[in-house]
Amino acid sequence: MVLCIGLSLALTWGITLLLAKTVGLRPTEEEPQGLDIADHGEEGYQHS
Numbered sequence: 001m002v003l004c005i006g007l008s009l010a011l012t013w014g015i016t017l018l019l020a021k022t023v024g025l026r027p028t029e030e031e032p033q034g035l036d037i038a039d040h041g042e043e044g045y046q047h048s
Contacts, residue, residue, distance in 0.1 A: 019025060
């Protein structure tokens, strides 16, 4: 059980580092209006 948890944590940490080095984990400053609009041209929620 402990081995499974340790392996899962290690692999998750490794995948996170790989993603951080390749594509980044945070949006750029060019996307202040939100990721839905920047990526799709749509709003996820309509707030009135």
